[in-house]
Amino acid sequence: MSGYFREVYDGCKSLLVGLGITFRYMIQPVVTLQYPRQAVKMAPRYRGHIDLIPDAEAESGNKCIACGMCQRNCPSGCITLKSEKPEGAKKKVLTGYRLDFTKCSLCGLCVESCPTNALDFSKEYNLAGLQAENFVFDLLKRCEERRR
Amino acid sequence: MSELPEIFRVLAFVGGIMALVGLNAAFSVWLERKVAGHIQRRIGPKEVGPFGIFQSLADGIKLMSKQLVVPAKADPVLYRLAPALTMITAVMVFVVIPFGPALVARDINIGLLLIFAIASVNVLALLMGGWGSNNKYAVISATRAVSQNVAYEVPMLITVVTMVMIAGSMNLNTIVGQQQNLLQWYIFPWNGSLLLPVSFLIFFVCAMAETNRAPFDLGEAESELVAGFHTEYGGMGFGLFFLGEYGHVFVGCALASILFLGGWQCPFGWLPGIHWLLLKTYLLVFVVMWVRWTYPRTTLYGLLNLSWKVLVPFSLAILVLTAAMLKVF
Ligand code: SF4
Numbered sequence A: 001m002s003g004y005f006r007e008v009y010d011g012c013k014s015l016l017v018g019l020g021i022t023f024r025y026m027i028q029p030v031v032t033l034q035y036p037r038q039a040v041k042m043a044p045r046y047r048g049h050i051d052l053i054p055d056a057e058a059e060s061g062n063k064c065i066a067c068g069m070c071q072r073n074c075p076s077g078c079i080t081l082k083s084e085k086p087e088g089a090k091k092k093v094l095t096g097y098r099l100d101f102t103k104c105s106l107c108g109l110c111v112e113s114c115p116t117n118a119l120d121f122s123k124e125y126n127l128a129g130l131q132a133e134n135f136v137f138d139l140l141k142r143c144e145e146r147r148r
Numbered sequence B: 001m002s003e004l005p006e007i008f009r010v011l012a013f014v015g016g017i018m019a020l021v022g023l024n025a026a027f028s029v030w031l032e033r034k035v036a037g038h039i040q041r042r043i044g045p046k047e048v049g050p051f052g053i054f055q056s057l058a059d060g061i062k063l064m065s066k067q068l069v070v071p072a073k074a075d076p077v078l079y080r081l082a083p084a085l086t087m088i089t090a091v092m093v094f095v096v097i098p099f100g101p102a103l104v105a106r107d108i109n110i111g112l113l114l115i116f117a118i119a120s121v122n123v124l125a126l127l128m129g130g131w132g133s134n135n136k137y138a139v140i141s142a143t144r145a146v147s148q149n150v151a152y153e154v155p156m157l158i159t160v161v162t163m164v165m166i167a168g169s170m171n172l173n174t175i176v177g178q179q180q181n182l183l184q185w186y187i188f189p190w191n192g193s194l195l196l197p198v199s200f201l202i203f204f205v206c207a208m209a210e211t212n213r214a215p216f217d218l219g220e221a222e223s224e225l226v227a228g229f230h231t232e233y234g235g236m237g238f239g240l241f242f243l244g245e246y247g248h249v250f251v252g253c254a255l256a257s258i259l260f261l262g263g264w265q266c267p268f269g270w271l272p273g274i275h276w277l278l279l280k281t282y283l284l285v286f287v288v289m290w291v292r293w294t295y296p297r298t299t300l301y302g303l304l305n306l307s308w309k310v311l312v313p314f315s316l317a318i319l320v321l322t323a324a325m326l327k328v329f
């Protein structure tokens, strides 16, 4: 009999403890963000698609020397470079950097292999599109835009 | 309002009660979402209107614009009648609830009895809906709802009998009239029986179980039975079940505040009136929601055990104790 009352008492008590916990949670500040209006800062090692780093010092606006290492190293063949050697110039100049993100596995080999550290991962995660073409990026243009 | 011709009085009350049931459901849905949100440390609705207050209105419009699909082989009569019946019972019990000294649609001397007579028809609506929709989950859910209602009706009625013995009346307005200030509320042990707070607890738990609210929502256990008895209902059929459910929650809480917390009386004797009843009721409604978002659903055995092994013996003991105390003092 005393076991019965004990059980009822313990039951009621544990229920009250539970209510107390949820009440404390209720009056604490909310932890969620209102997504389209607010967003969390991406972690520093987040891997979005790759990006040419804008460089203010370089004449071309980025550090790329058009060596083609990234293109050769990419296991999925996402990168297509265009470069030309203007009359009288000593070095090649990058004229187009096309990334086909639909095939990219974000392995990072391009970033690793770049001799001049011209590439990094962007923090871009709001990617949605209706066609595969929406995920083909012109990184040179993006770099120009970011520099401005 | 008594000087108005009877027909206007009736129309005014019908309109008022319908509006109250609708507004109550809209407000309760919003409150429920806000409470659920904040307990989970989210914000809850915030886009539609200030603080998302019009969210339920938007939901209502969505529900009304949906097509009503009657499943093949569903019982044509029962299937259509069930949502209307829960709504009817929810609206009818409002007839005897005293919102203020003179603000009661029908001040009859067996008001309390009438509420229980009508409210228990609600379970018939659930049974009809579950049976009529030709869906096995709905039938399982309906039988569960019935066994649950039968189990909880018993301790609830015993508690109510205790209250009637103390108050000496079944007229709700008389019962409220006896609790003029905080010290005379029937929740306190010096007003008739030492175990009155326990009575209140039993009544409240039973009211929660009768309205199929979590943690007693075995009738619509989403994880097991899809949506329970309203699995096959869409659009406004579902909407009516919802309106009815929140109507019953309101009535349960209003009744608890009338029986134990002084109804429309002010705890300190200022300005008695409808606002006090609404305040107390919505405080209890808040507690119901708080409980819902705190506890997981019980099992069917747990639920029936709680009723037959704990609530019934306790309420019977209180009944006997109260009878003895009333006789002696
Ligand atoms: S991350 Fe890997 S797959 Fe993507 S472009 Fe660079 S090398 Fe290619």
Ligand code: SF4
Residues within 6 Å of the ligand: A063, A064, A065, A066, A067, A068, A069, A070, A071, A081, A113, A114, A115, A116, A117, A118, A119
């Ligand atoms: S590896 Fe670096 S420097 Fe070479 S082409 Fe690619 S981005 Fe340019």
